Each structure stands twice: as C-alpha cells, then as structure tokens.
Ligand SMILES: NC(=O)c1ccc[n+]([C@@H]2O[C@H](COP(=O)([O-])OP(=O)(O)OC[C@H]3O[C@@H](n4cnc5c(N)ncnc54)[C@H](O)[C@@H]3O)[C@@H](O)[C@H]2O)c1
C-alpha cells in the first residue's frame with residue numbers, strides 16, 4: 001500500500017447526488033431555528049438531550065439555552081484562542097465573566113479544573129448554574145468534568161468549536177482530564193444538557209486541526225455508513241472549503257451515528273467499542289511519540305489503515321475496500337511520517353493500552369465500508385505484519 005504521507009492530495013469535486021434524509025422540525029423555542037437547522041435527540045440514562053446543528057447557531061445561543069430549559073445563571077468556560085476569535089458572537093449570554101482556561105493538552109489536568117472551581121465559587125455559583133463549554137474537545141472535556149463534579153453536578157451545554165469536538169467529543173457524555181501517568185485517566189460520564197453545533201465556527205480552524213477531525217468522520221463512515229464515506233470522498237474539496245451547507249449533513253450524520261451507538265451502550269461495555277476503530281494502533285502511535293507528533297485524528301488515520309490491513313490479511317475485508325480507505329486518506333492530505341517508528345515499540349504500547357480487557361486485546365476490524373467486527377484473537381505476529389505493511393519499521 002502506498003504510504004499516505006508520500007502522495008500529494010488529489011481531491012475530487014464530483015457533485016454528490018446522494019442525500020441523507022433528516023427529520024427536520026422546529027424546536028420548542030421562542031426563536032425558531034434557521035430553516036436549515038438539524039435537530040437530533042439523544043437518549044441517555046439521565047434523560048434525553050438535544051443536539052442542534054445550524055449555521056449561525058452561536059448568535060442564537062441565548063434562545064437555544066432558554067429552549068433547552070437549563071438553569072438561568074450561565075458560566076462560559078472557553079480558551080483564550082477561541083474567545084479571541086469568537087467571543088463577540090456570544091455577547092449577551094451571561095453577565096458573568098467567561099472563565100478562560102489555557103489551551104493545550106498539557107493543561108488538561110486537575111489543577112486546571114481547580115481554576116474553574118475557584119472562579120465558580122468566587123462568583124457564588126449555586127446549583128441553579130449552567131456551564132457553557134465553548135471550545136475544542138479539550139475545553140469540552142475539562143469543563144464537562146468541572147460540571148460533573150461541582151456541587152456534585154451541574155448541567156453542561158457543549159458548544160464545540162473544532163470539527164473533532166463537533167462530530168465526536170461533545171456527544172456521548174465522557175468528560176475528564178489527564179493524569180501525569182496517562183491520558184483521560186480521571187473522568188466521569190456526564191451527558192450534556194444540550195449540544196449547540198455551529199459549523200460557521202470552523203472557518204477559523206487551522207487546516208491541520210480540521211483534517212484531524214475529518215479522519216473521525218471517515219471512521220464513522222467505515223464503521224456505520226457507506227453513504228457518509230462516499231459523501232466525504234466526493235465532496236472533499238467543498239468540505240475543506242468549510243462550505244456550511246456541505247458540512248451540515250456531514251456533521252449531522254456523524255453525530256447521529258455516535259448518538260445511536262452511545263444510546264445503546266452509554267458506558268462502553270459492548271457496541272460503543274466499535275467507535276474505537278482505528279484507535280488501538282492509533283493510541284499506540286500517539287503514546288510512543290509522546291503525543292507530540294500526531295494530532296489525535298492523524299494517529300487514528302494510521303490506526304484505521306492498520307486495522308484494515310489486519311482484516312485483509314484475515315480475509316475478513318476485501319482488498320478493494322482497504323484500497324478505498326487508503327486512497328481517501330491519501331486524498332485528504334499529508335500525515336506525519338511513521339517510517340522511523342518500530343513496530344515492536346507500538347506493539348508494546350498497544351498491549352499496555354486500556355483496550356486490553358482481561359488480558360485480551362480487543363480489535364475493531366472493518367468487515368466492509370459500513371460495518372465492523374470486534375475480535376479478541378489478534379496475535380502479535382499479525383499486528384506486527386500489519387504495522388509493517390502500513391509503513392512502520394521492524
Ligand atoms: N469526550 C470524548 O468522548 C472525547 C472524544 C474524542 C476526543 N476527546 C478529547 O478531545 C481533545 C481534543 O480535542 P480537539 O481536537 O478539539 O483539540 P483542542 O480542544 O486541543 O483544540 C485544538 C486547537 O484548536 C483551537 N481551536 C478550537 N476551536 C477553534 C476555532 N474555531 N478556530 C480556531 N482555533 C480553534 C484550540 O485553541 C486548540 O489550540 C482531547 O483532549 C481528547 O482527549 C474527547
């Protein structure tokens with residue numbers, strides 16, 4: 001298989017005929033949503049919450065929060081970068097100062113959560129408080145964790161501003177922080193009271209961040225939706241141009257897939273594991289490079305290729321399906337190199353990872369574009385061969 005990082009991107013701009021159908025209906029809101037808004041409901045153990053996806057939703061956020069019936073005192077948690085770029089869109093949402101936490105995964109720890117508690121306590125935030133998390137997955141996870149624990153839990157509304165957060169981390173209720181000894185080791189399940197997704201916010205996202213989120217969209221296509229996979233492939237140019245009308249159905253379909261999976265398995269004991277497609281080898285790559293080389297989605301791109309390779313080796317996936325995945329990843333643009341990384345190192349990291357359950361490595365393998373199987377009998381030899389076929393050294 002050609003290495004994805006070696007080829008120049010060659011995107012196609014074929015217009016797409018396929019139309020996913022969505023149930024569009026007005027929200028029970030004082031201000032009606034834009035006609036092109038998409039609304040999804042997610043059932044969680046703690047109650048159903050709504051996701052609204054609409055261009056310019058940030059400008060209507062106050063009405064959205066009122067309609068979501070969350071407590072009236074609102075505290076924004078955001079980051080300086082996001083606030084500098086987009087803070088003015090959220091004017092009038094609250095009289096309280098936004099709580100800005102430093103950006104970057106290295107600040108995703110308990111001390112930063114402590115700063116949020118400090119600000120809330122100083123401002124006299126009581127149980128009738130809503131946390132509004134405006135930012136990428138890092139802000140969403142950390143603000144969500146603060147909300148899960150402050151006064152034993154106050155509602156959080158997620159307003160994701162990266163593509164990754166809009167299609168993945170804002171939905172499903174996993175919140176948490178890192179520990180010095182590992183990623184996301186401290187956390188809770190705290191489903192949002194509502195999720196407000198405004199694709200217009202993505203206009204300022206650096207291209208590499210945008211692409212990193214798009215790999216997770218490709219993941220959804222492979223695990224659950226050939227239509228989504230085709231749509232990304234055929235509309236890649238318009239997607240990268242951040243055309244909101246093109247992004248809207250892509251984000252909505254991704255959220256719908258994630259929502260349907262987490263509804264069935266909120267606490268990840270079964271089907272939710274399929275969301276880990278690409279994440280077994282992907283986490284190994286992130287870990288051996290100390291989280292510095294890859295954006296998360298980039299490591300997942302390689303992880304998906306490794307899993308597809310494994311599946312082809314087992315005659316569980318047609319070689320042309322693997323080629324379709326590889327060629328889409330190539331078209332999406334360059335990935336950081338992996339040729340200097342040894343398969344043995346990755347293997348060690350993978351077997352240390354938390355997806356080893358009761359001593360067995362759970363691997364999500366694609367069975368076709370649109371379906372997966374979970375296997376527990378992948379051998380070290382097989383994984384090594386798949387890593388090498390994906391470009392790693394022995
Ligand atoms: N809870 C979950 O289910 C879940 C799932 C996947 C990932 N995550 C977590 O999400 C985090 C990664 O999230 P991420 O990829 O969004 O990264 P991030 O939150 O670190 O944001 C990436 C960068 O983009 C900037 N940014 C955010 N919005 C922007 C905008 N609109 N314009 C310009 N710049 C903007 C941020 O300031 C930051 O520098 C990780 O901590 C990961 O563990 C959680």
Ligand SMILES: [Zn+2]
Nearest residue numbers: 216279296300
């Ligand atoms: Zn991921």
